[in-house]
Amino acid sequence: MEIRWQPGHLVRARRELKPLLSQARWVVEVGDARAPRASRDRLLSEQVPAARRIVVLTHADLADPQATRAWLRALRAAGEEAYAVRAHRPSGLQPLQRRLAPPRARPPAGLRGVRLGTAVTLQRAVVVGLPNVGKSTLINALARRSRARSEARPGTTRGPQWIQASEGLELLDTPGVLAPMGVRGERAYLLAALGMVSDRSFPVWEVAVWLVERLGLPDPALGSAEATLEGMGRGWGLVSRSGAVNTEETALRLLQQFRRGSLGRHTLEEPPRVPAEPGR
Ligand SMILES: Nc1nc2c(ncn2[C@@H]2O[C@H](COP(=O)(O)OP(=O)(O)OP(=O)(O)O)[C@@H](O)[C@H]2O)c(=O)[nH]1
Ligand SMILES: [Mg+2]
Incomplete structure (x- = not known):
């Protein structure tokens, strides 16, 4: 089977995405925990060095939990920083939130313990991934408000939109993109x-x-x-x-x-075999 689905705004979005990737501290690459390999866009991730990339697997609530743990192990063993989340619920997002938060300036040694105005540097993250994977939902959960439109159909977000997620953190919601060759x-x-x-x-x-x-x-x-x-x-x-x-x-x-999820929790792609970390 071959799928060629490229609405005009997806083609445009792909073209516009490249310069945006270099404008941010982080590129959050969103995949789906039910098919972590197929739902990632390799062409896109290869443009961003691993040190600036964070992989977030959404729909962890619908995937087989054991398979998700194995996928996270495999991704981390391959040098990726990876998290699995239920993007439609803000709970459980704290580790990712902490990671994306801008560093706070440390007060000079002599002023430790004195309450100073909060000096935070603005940090930006671009959120990318395939259509309908949960990018806008994740952004809304991180921002704890419904700022980005999210719907259960691919092609909802039609253009890039910066969203203030928290003090000093801006997230760029982008339209889902697919490789142009089908x-x-x-x-x-x-x-x-x-x-x-x-x-x-x-x-x-x-x-x-x-x-x-x-x-x-x-x-x-x-x-x-x-x-x-x-x-x-x-x-x-x-x-x-x-x-x-x-x-x-x-x-x-x-x-x-x-x-x-009415048919139960399923992961459709077998995770690669990686030995379990001791103590886990
Ligand atoms: N159960 C569950 N549903 C989710 C999760 N993340 C997203 N969804 C649902 O998936 C659908 C698509 O979410 P969106 O956030 O609109 O997806 P998107 O990646 O922004 O899609 P485009 O804008 O079309 O590229 C919505 O119905 C969300 O409620 C999740 O972790 N678990
Ligand atoms: Mg969207």
């Missing part, structure tokens, strides 16, 4: 299942069947993943007057249930 093979199924490309840009039945297989849902009594999915459609009452299952609606219903 997405193919296994990665196309993963991004489609996670909702990172428009549902109109891929065959939804094919992706839903792939997901049924990937999640190990095929019912042995029914045989194939297709038959299982059809059975689900019947169970949901998605049947036309002639008695045929409405495949499009059935596929979309399954994808929505998966994306919402």
Whole structure:
């Protein structure tokens, strides 16, 4: 399968992103904990030295917790600074918040203990990643206010927008971008299942069947993943007057249930094997 989904504002955003990356102390590269490899944009991350890059995996509440721990270990072993978060909840964001916070100027030795005006240097972070990965949601949680528009569909943020997150910290929300040459093979199924490309840009039945297989849902009594999915459609009452299952609606219903977490917590990409750190 191949997906070519490049609305005009995504193409423009990709072009505009390059100079913005050099304007900030940090580049926060947002990925999805349910597919940490496929949901990252390599072309983008290669433009930023690892010392300025922070990887944040969103949707940790919907991913398999054990797999998320293994992914974080693997990313850190590969030299990345990485965090996993539930971006739609501010709790649990403190380690990332502390990391992004601007350094406070230390008062001179003789004035320690005296209350001085807060001298903070302004720090900026650019937040980047694929469409619908949770960039705007993460920014709102860090800012503890709804400043950036976030919605459950790819392509919501249409232009870059600086947002004051806290004293001395500005975050740049950016539109999600995709590599211009399209997405193919296994990665196309993963991004489609996670909702990172428009549902109109891929065959939804094919992706839903792939997901049924990937999640190990095929019912042995029914045989194939297709038959299982059809059975689900019947169970949901998605049947036309002639008695045929409405495949499009059935596929979309399954994808929505998966994306919402109604099918349980799943990580779709196997983490690389890295030995556990002692004491963890
Ligand atoms: N359960 C859960 N939902 C999340 C999380 N992060 C984001 N979401 C949801 O994912 C959807 C997309 O979030 P956005 O913040 O709009 O994504 P974005 O990366 O800004 O998307 P674009 O602007 O289209 O590039 C929204 O419905 C959020 O509520 C998370 O960690 N857990
Ligand atoms: Mg957005």
